[in-house]
Structures are given as structure tokens and as C-alpha cells.
Amino acid sequence: MAMDRAAEGRGIDWEDIHRRLAGWAAALERGWVPDEETTRRILHRRGLELAKPPVLEDDGDILEYMEFTVGQERYGFETAAVTEVLALNRLTTVPKAPSFIAGLTTVRGQVLPLVHLGRLLDLGAVPSSELRRVVVLGQAQAPGQSGGALGLLVTSIVGVSRMPRAKVQAPPSVVTGRQRHYLVGVVPPHLALLDAQRLLADPDLTVEGRSVARSG
Template identity: 35%
Template sequence: MTKTPSAPSAKGLDWDEIHRRLEAAREALSQEVTPEEEKRILKARAAALAQDSLHEETAEGHLEILEFLLAYERYGIEMSWVRETCPLKDLTPLPCTPTFVLGLINVRGEIVSVIDLKKFFDLPEKGLTDLNKVVIVHDDEMTFGILADEILGVRLIPGDAIQPSLPTLTGIRDEYLKGITGERTVILDGNRILNDRRIIVDDEE
């Protein structure tokens, strides 16, 4: 007859070691994911870290701007004022308006007026080409498009790299100037442009 071994007494158990093994088992189970799931998690973590990095840079005094060309000069406007960009097509002229008002375009069913800042700022004319784009700017009350000769892209600019002004920037252009970089990119004041009555054309008037 086989003798059944007796169970160990409670005094012989190492409870600390048992707890350590249970915790290790839980940790191992929580890490058992499929390769696809692991890739998804890593991708999400990378995206979150990149976004956090961008927010941190912006919070530390950087400006995120959309940069574009106007009459061979580089201009920029803060992305907080930019809704989107689109090609200039199917432009409908608007009679009885100032010369800097190019006309109206249809953006997915929304009628948007387009302003030519080159005429408003008295800059050299280039004429319309296939490269022309419209930068749609907006705030809580106003939306319109700004004609751009070409879109250069989005970039971050350190706040301390923006100079208040240049002696050559005078007159009406200087009123809408937020600053200028060492690379001579002119940063426009989106708030001033969106709220100046000289630019806004009221259809009811």
C-alpha cells in the first residue's frame, strides 16, 4: 500500500516567495500579446510621444505656422487661424467690391470669398497660375480665403527667433505684421486680418 505524503505544515510555507511567484505570473500573463497587437501598441505609444513632444515645443514658445509665397516673398500665418488649404478653381468674380477681393469659390458647398493680399499690401503682381492655392482662415465669426502663390508647408518657429519689425516694412503691411524671422519670413497677424473692417466685405452692405 502506497503511503500518501503528508501536506507541509503552515509553518513550512514561504508566503513571501509565493506572493512573488504569483505577481510574476500576473506580469507574464499581462505581457502575452500577439505580434500584431504589440505593433499596434508600439505605434500608438510612438504617436503619443511625438504629439506630446510637439505640444511641449509649442508650449515652450514656438509658433506653428503655415508658410507660403506672396510675390516671391515668404509669408506665414499661425496654424491656429488656418482651417485648410485648397486649389484656386472655379473662381466667380464679385462685382462692386474692392480690387483686392478676387471673388468667390465653392468649398464643399460653402461659399468662401478670396482676398488677394498682394493687391491689399500693394505688392508686385504675378498673375494667376496653376500653383495658386487658397489658405482658408477663420475664427469664431469670420471665414475667408487668402490667395497664395504657392504653399511651402508647415513649420515650427522658436518665439525668440521672431523680430518685431524691419525698417523696410512700413505702411499698411506693417499693421498686419506679427513679426519676421531671421530667414525673412513675414509672420502675419491672423487676428488683425480676420477682424479688420477694411478687409472684410459685408454682403449686406
């Protein structure tokens, strides 16, 4: 029996085994490199994970808001308050109107007052030529009727996002003036959420008794 064990020992290529062990150790130190099929499966799993919608921490009270820019500043409204978003095509100025009243336009034959949001919020110099998008709040009225809708001139539309409402922060104390009046809260890191109903109810933003003419 001792002779059989000796024969078995002579039949094992210990040098080959040590060489393979050394190769595996070197591969582990370099980092594991999967073969082509394994790589394909890993990338497929990662793609499925990335395609999953983000899981919100609290699905009981979710804020969905539309983000837009005015100059370099970021603002938002709850999507439920936004009627539509338009490209600015025609604008008729209103004589003797406050500087933040940009003018009037028509939407499918109905009158829509337009507000220069940069001037309304005292943002400094935001050129009117940059404000080529209109965020419409409320419902437009037929000529001769008052109130009901408002168009806000903005620079660009960023998109729609969702987050737990509990994450909205209170307005900072340093915000004053009209911004404070219209501000609901802050969406981190630096988006100001505006109150659409407060804007619609503001008598300073209504334009009544004005004829609407088309202008290029």
C-alpha cells in the same frame, strides 16, 4: 644569459617591424580608410543621428507656422489660425469691389470671400494666374450669413516649421502701409509672419450681400 639575449635579438625581424611602422605612418598621412564593416557601422550611426528631430533651444514657448509664397515673397501664419488649404477651382468676381478682393467661391456649399494677397500687401505685379492655392482662415458661413472666414490666394505652400517664439524679430521700421498693419514679426532670415486675427477682423475684407454663382 647574455648569450640568450643575443639569440633573442637575432630572432626578431627588425626590418619587417620597421617596414610595418613605415606603412602605418604613410596610412595616417593619407587618412584612415576603414574596412567595409567599419564603414557600414559608421554610416548606420550617422543615419540615426540625422534621423533625430532637431532639438529646440526653448521648448516652453514654441511657434509652429505654415509657410507659403506670394510671388517671390515668403509669408507665414501660425498653424492654429489656418483652417485648411485648398486648390482654387471656382471664382466669382464681385462688381465694384476693391482690387484686392479677388471674388467669391464656395467651400462645401458655404460662401468664402477670396483676397488677392499680393494686391492687399502692395507687392506689385503678382499675376492672378499664379495664385492657385487658397489659405483659409476662420470658419466659412452659410449663404446669407456674414463674416467668419476668409480665403487668401497664394502662389505655393512651402510647409510647416517650428522654432522658439523668442527668435521672432520685431517688424523692421522700413515696412509701412498695409504690410505694417498685418505684420506680426519676421522669422529669420526673411519670412514675414502675418496676423490672422487682424485680417479676419478687417471690415475692408468682408463681402456681404453678394450672390454666389458658380463659374468655371
